[in-house]
Amino acid sequence: MESKIIRSIPLIQRYSRHNENEDFRFRAYFKGNARCPRGEELDKIVREVTDEVWAEIDCTACGHCCRELDIVVDEEDVQRLAANQKLDLPTFRRKYVKRAPEDGTLLLNSRPCVFLDD
Numbered sequence: 781m782e783s784k785i786i787r788s789i790p791l792i793q794r795y796s797r798h799n800e801n802e803d804f805r806f807r808a809y810f811k812g813n814a815r816c817p818r819g820e821e822l823d824k825i826v827r828e829v830t831d832e833v834w835a836e837i838d839c840t841a842c843g844h845c846c847r848e849l850d851i852v853v854d855e856e857d858v859q860r861l862a863a864n865q866k867l868d869l870p871t872f873r874r875k876y877v878k879r880a881p882e883d884g885t886l887l888l889n890s891r892p893c894v895f896l897d898d
Contacts, residue, residue, distance in 0.1 A: 785836045789844045846893040853877065853886050861895065 862872035
């Protein structure tokens with residue numbers, strides 16, 4: 781079965797800009813509709829959909845996200861990357877990691893990602 785996931789970055793960007801107003805209206809409707817799932821139920825649905833989409837994407841194919849987006853990392857990522865760089869955790873964190881001011885999410889502190897190979 782052929783995947784319906786769009787992988788062309790320029791096309792994704794064009795669709796994103798084109799659908800901005802519709803997306804906003806959908807989010808507003810969803811938040812205001814009492815019959816829509818909430819909390820953990822909604823999180824579960826989002827995780828399932830996200831996992832389905834990620835299963836169709838080869839993150840090593842283009843590197844666009846690593847060039848254009850803040851890269852979110854978790855503690856497991858930090859430990860793996862530190863070991864790969866042969867650095868202790870405090871040194872690695874000081875050199876490569878920051879916390880997002882909005883919510884404290886761990887991010888790599890440079891864009892493009894310093895670990896992205898040409």
